[in-house]
Amino acid sequence: MAATNPRTMFEKIWESHVVFQEPDCPALLYIDLHLIHEVTSPQAFQGLREKGLKVRQPSKTVATVDHIVPTTDRSLPITDPQASELIAQLRGNCRENGIELHGLESRHQGIVHVIGPELGATQPGMTVVCGDSHTATHGAFGALAFGVGTSEVEHVLATQCLLQNRPRTMEVRVEGTLPPGVTAKDVILAVIGRIGVGGGTGHAIEYTGSAFRAMSMEERMTVCNMSIEGGARAGMIAPDDATFNFLCGRPRAPQGEAWDAAVAAWRCLPGDEGARYDRSIAFDAAQLEPMITYGTNPGMAIPITAPVPDPARMEDAVRQSALRKALGYMAIEPGKPLLGRPIDVVFIGSCTNSRISDLRAAAKVLRGKKVSPKVRVLVVPGSQPIKRQAEAEGLADVFRQAGCEWREAGCSMCIAMNGDMLAPGQYSVSTSNRNFEGRQGPGGRTLLASPLTAAACALTGVVTDVRTLL
Amino acid sequence: MEPFTKLTGRVVPLSARDVDTDQIIPARFLKVTDKVGLGKCLFHDWRFDAEGRPRPDFILNQPRAAGAPILLAGDNFGCGSSREHAPWALASFGFRAIISTSFADIFCGNCLKNGLLPVIVDAATHAALMERAPADPAIEVGIDLASQTLALPGGATVTFPIDSFSKECLLAGVDQLGYILKHADKIAAYEHGR
Numbered sequence: 001m002a003a004t005n006p007r008t009m010f011e012k013i014w015e016s017h018v019v020f021q022e023p024d025c026p027a028l029l030y031i032d033l034h035l036i037h038e039v040t041s042p043q044a045f046q047g048l049r050e051k052g053l054k055v056r057q058p059s060k061t062v063a064t065v066d067h068i069v070p071t072t073d074r075s076l077p078i079t080d081p082q083a084s085e086l087i088a089q090l091r092g093n094c095r096e097n098g099i100e101l102h103g104l105e106s107r108h109q110g111i112v113h114v115i116g117p118e119l120g121a122t123q124p125g126m127t128v129v130c131g132d133s134h135t136a137t138h139g140a141f142g143a144l145a146f147g148v149g150t151s152e153v154e155h156v157l158a159t160q161c162l163l164q165n166r167p168r169t170m171e172v173r174v175e176g177t178l179p180p181g182v183t184a185k186d187v188i189l190a191v192i193g194r195i196g197v198g199g200g201t202g203h204a205i206e207y208t209g210s211a212f213r214a215m216s217m218e219e220r221m222t223v224c225n226m227s228i229e230g231g232a233r234a235g236m237i238a239p240d241d242a243t244f245n246f247l248c249g250r251p252r253a254p255q256g257e258a259w260d261a262a263v264a265a266w267r268c269l270p271g272d273e274g275a276r277y278d279r280s281i282a283f284d285a286a287q288l289e290p291m292i293t294y295g296t297n298p299g300m301a302i303p304i305t306a307p308v309p310d311p312a313r314m315e316d317a318v319r320q321s322a323l324r325k326a327l328g329y330m331a332i333e334p335g336k337p338l339l340g341r342p343i344d345v346v347f348i349g350s351c352t353n354s355r356i357s358d359l360r361a362a363a364k365v366l367r368g369k370k371v372s373p374k375v376r377v378l379v380v381p382g383s384q385p386i387k388r389q390a391e392a393e394g395l396a397d398v399f400r401q402a403g404c405e406w407r408e409a410g411c412s413m414c415i416a417m418n419g420d421m422l423a424p425g426q427y428s429v430s431t432s433n434r435n436f437e438g439r440q441g442p443g444g445r446t447l448l449a450s451p452l453t454a455a456a457c458a459l460t461g462v463v464t465d466v467r468t469l470l
Numbered sequence: 471m472e473p474f475t476k477l478t479g480r481v482v483p484l485s486a487r488d489v490d491t492d493q494i495i496p497a498r499f500l501k502v503t504d505k506v507g508l509g510k511c512l513f514h515d516w517r518f519d520a521e522g523r524p525r526p527d528f529i530l531n532q533p534r535a536a537g538a539p540i541l542l543a544g545d546n547f548g549c550g551s552s553r554e555h556a557p558w559a560l561a562s563f564g565f566r567a568i569i570s571t572s573f574a575d576i577f578c579g580n581c582l583k584n585g586l587l588p589v590i591v592d593a594a595t596h597a598a599l600m601e602r603a604p605a606d607p608a609i610e611v612g613i614d615l616a617s618q619t620l621a622l623p624g625g626a627t628v629t630f631p632i633d634s635f636s637k638e639c640l641l642a643g644v645d646q647l648g649y650i651l652k653h654a655d656k657i658a659a660y661e662h663g664r
């Protein structure tokens with residue numbers, strides 16, 4: 001019998017989920033887990049109703065509210081009627097279709113990409129989709145996870161399947177040990193800074209190498225989360241003992257004998273010796289530095305001590321005008337570092353950096369100190385379990401005593417749909433994933449960075465290299 | 471979905487590269503439960519100032535944009551968020567096709583599901599169009615989906631790629647969900663076999 005060709009993890013997961021494929025057609029891919037939230041699902045349920053269709057597999061669907069929920073006192077009524085309507089529609093749609101919903105009253109409510117893993121719903125080898133581009137987060141578990149549009153949400157609700165063209169594969173290898181003060185967020189910002197915001201288009205990324213092996217699951221989620229900011233729909237990391245330890249005992253994880261069988265199967269997922277990627281790029285972890293963005297997309301990222309690029313030194317006219325426009329919006333001069341530049345707001349949160357380890361990292365910098373009186377600091381945990389844990393560990397007290405606002409769980413100022421937003425012209429240092437024009441409020445200016453860097457900037461009120469405070 | 475076969479019409483150039491879907495439609499306009507009428511929010515913060523007054527220098531506020539069905543966009547158009555509100559807003563404004571050198575993956579898929587045709591052209595063709603279009607408000611191109619050709623001003627034509635499945639769906643005006651539902655037996659067999 002001929003030996004099968006060595007396969008990457010992506011290929012193994014893809015091939016085991018193809019329901020069928022006709023010549024010249026995309027593959028019909030089976031979806032194991034479908035996460036939904038209030039903003040990108042109403043039109044999908046409406047489509048089902050218009051077509052007289054039912055949800056095929058309600059048990060493979062998990063819902064939560066995150067994008068538009070207030071992060072202030074939850075005992076008060078929601079004042080935004082549109083937000084109330086979106087929440088009410090999701091509740092009605094979930095009830096009507098028998099879908100598990102973690103609404104505002106649930107102890108598990110939180111950002112969709114935080115609660116999937118927390119519930120143990122995200123598992124190795126799965127296909128995971130959500131009407132949200134940061135779905136690649138779940139790839140940290142060795143799942144093939146990608147964001148979809150609302151039409152596709154409807155397709156999955158109705159059929160548990162999606163038509164997909166097979167992406168190419170790209171390896172991002174990082175070997176070595178990260179220096180002090182350099183985090184998973186800095187790694188992914190460095191990757192995006194190198195490949196650009198369109199560099200991963202058409203590809204599923206696999207992150208390999210000792211730097212990722214050494215990361216906790218939370219750090220791996222931070223990395224995979226931002227795959228889309230490099231244009232890749234999916235980003236994944238092979239599962240290992242860290243993955244299994246994270247999942248063991250979680251509500252939706254297999255239990256008992258089923259757990260042992262699952263782990264045995266999961267151990268076969270990593271790519272075979274000799275498997276090949278369509279593209280590979282490599283980094284040396286020891287060379288990486290804390291990163292920060294200066295422009296209006298996440299590819300405009302530099303080491304925090306480096307000067308902001310100068311459009312006058314660029315050859316390509318289109319890139320030159322893009323950089324000019326970005327620096328104009330940001331009101332940032334080229335040619336010198338951002339260090340020392342005053343900021344107005346620090347946001348610690350989002351599906352990129354709102355997990356307990358992120359909060360611990362920020363609290364370590366802030367413990368026993370006061371944030372700059374010129375800066376408003378919001379700390380928004382990714383989920384209610386994280387909020388409870390942070391309170392139990394005393395982190396919430398550290399934040400409050402330092403002068404930060406300690407909030408309820410949600411997307412908050414990552415997307416500024418719930419009233420948590422920048423005023424026009426304000427600068428934020430934000431642990432979220434997008435610095436697009438107006439992303440954190442019309443006219444707002446976002447500098448993306450790690451929780452360590454954000455906490456350092458909160459203390460000083462200016463862009464600060466956290467390594468000077470460690 | 472309305473079939474897409476041929477389209478000849480005026481072109482509106484928007485030269486910025488890496489235009490993200492937060493620009494195409496800012497998040498605060500996503501708090502809706504239907505798809506209609508989003509054209510008024512299209513490129514809202516580029517189109518209107520903080521007081522809601524149209525910015526006259528923005529291309530969509532110029533007379534040439536009224537009724538023009540084709541957007542000429544920069545590289546990597548539609549990156550960022552997966553919001554399908556972006557193609558809904560473009561279609562609602564009146565666009566039926568977008569020409570660029572490249573599109574972000576999720577956005578491209580979303581366009582195809584809404585009868586909005588992404589036309590991918592080579593860098594030289596793109597640069598020539600982008601150079602000419604700003605000064606020529608009457609500039610027109612012709613798109614023929616069946617032959618996958620784009621007729622340029624001056625008579626030259628170039629071909630553009632599209633996967634054959636999406637092409638057939640657009641030509642016939644059929645929804646992909648119909649195709650998937652036809653294979654419900656195969657889905658059931660797959661579920662049974664696991």
Ligand code: SF4
Nearest residue numbers: 134350351411414415
């Ligand atoms: S935290 Fe931000 S990026 Fe993540 S799901 Fe919410 S809005 Fe999207």
